[in-house]
Amino acid sequence: MTDTTSRFGKPARIFQPSAAQPAPIKSTGAYAWLRQNLFSSALNTIVTIAIVAFLATIIPPMFNWLFLDSNLSGSTQADCTGDGACWVFIKVWLQPLLYGSYPDGQIWRINLCLLLLFVTLAAPFWLPHRMRNKVDIAMLLVLPFVAIVILDGRLLGLEYVSTDYWGGFALNLFLASASIILGMPLGFLWALGRRSQMPMARSICVILIEFFRGTPVLALFFMGSVMLPLFFPEGTTVDKLLRVWIVLTLFMAGYMAEVYRGGFQAIPQGQYEAAASIGLSFWQTTLLVILPQVIKVSMPNILATAVMLFKNTTFLMIIGVFEVLSTAQNALTNSNWLGGFSTEAYLFVGIVYWICCFSMSSVASYIERKLDTSHRS
Structure with a gap:
């Protein structure tokens, strides 16, 4: 920068361009990522080294126990001779863990119901666009009752299988699916009732929602099975699984009603006004305009509620229903397997539940991306 005299007699400043600087070094690749994310400071370096040391201490013994030193072949406890996991225990008890005490020759009925459940859930991906809503919703609402008819067998002329023999992970899956399928529309009706201008309908819906949301699920199970x-x-009997199904459905409806209510509050008032301006009725506005937006906004909470209910089915063991966790505990007390295989049993149950919950999360994330209209790249 130099000074010269301007025409007003004051010094004028002339700015000279700075010297050219070298181009910045652009770091790419794995080394650059590690340096920026794991070793960017002294503290991050120390934490990274500590975590790596911890994993190096834990993972090799765990890998050896799970795979290298494990026992995979055999059919009795005597075949578990290694120092690793005894997967023979899981192999022997796999059928009861998955299907309970259902007769061997009739397990195809459970597999058929599972196939129907999978086809129904996958229907939106293969049905034509015009048929998705009507056909898929009808299939979902009918599925629980079709599964009951198939598993029971009497209406189809098949061998009758009492609900006392239903169990295992298939029972957890069926109860959770049936409760979610029926609890979602029931919760939607409760949410509408809570927003209603009719005092009686609003009061009833508020009482139902707050009761089933505020009461622990274990207490509801005891009330349904005992009280x-x-x-x-006198002389009237209601099947235990039916009572449990009703309790789970009402429990799901209570939570879903609050999820829907939050979605309703997120919808701008202009959507209602726009629907009214083109002459739509209340139910046309609710089902065709508001409900799709409510589901879109509430999708993360809907998933969280569904996962919560699915995991709560393990509490059925408290009232004597032989679901997968209860079956695993029963297997551990078997006189032929008293060698302490609780780690293998609970690890197997945990992995199965994690796979299902992770799959549900992945599907929900896919649906969220499909419904996203923000046009972000």
């Missing part, structure tokens, strides 16, 4: 039969006439 509810006391209110029936």
Whole structure:
């Protein structure tokens, strides 16, 4: 920068361009990522080294126990001779863990119901666009009752299988699916009732929602299995699984009603006004305009509620329903397997539940991306 005299007699500043600087070094590749994310400072370096040391201490013994030193072949406890996991225990008890005490020759009925569930859930991906809503919703609502008819067998002329023999992970899956399928529309009706201008309908819906949301699910199970039969006439019996299904459905409906209510509050008032301006009725506005937006906004909470209910099915063991966790505990007390295989049993149950919950999360994330209209790249 130099000074010269301007025409007003004051010094004028002339700025000279700075010297050219070298181009910045652009770091790419794995080395650059590691340096920026794991070794960017002294603290991050120390934490990274500590975590790596911890994993190096834990993972090799765990890998050896799970795979290298494990026992995979055999059919009795005597075949578990290594120092690793005894997967023979899981192999022997795999059928009861998955299907309970259902007769061997009739397990195809459970597999058929599982196939129907998978086809119904995958229907939106293969049905034509015009048929998705009507056909898929109808399939979902009918599926629980079709599964009951198939598993029971009497209406189809098949061998009758009492619900006392239903169990295992298939029972967890069926109860959770049936409760979610029926609990979602029921929760939507409760949410509408809570927003209603009719005092009686609003009061009833508020009481139902707050009762089933505020009562622990274990207490609801005990009420459904122990206290509810006391209110029936003498000699009247209601199947235990039916009572449990009703409790789970109402429990799901209570939580879903609050999820929907949050979605309703996120919808701008202009959407209602726009629907009214083109002459849509209340139910046309609710089902065709508001409900799709509510589901889109509430999708993360809907998933969280569904996963919560699915995991809560393990509490059925408290009231004597032989779901997968109860079956695993029963297997551990078997006189032929008293060698302490609780780690293998609970690890197997945990992995199965993690696979299902992770799959549900992945599907929900895919649906969120499909419904995203923000046009972000």
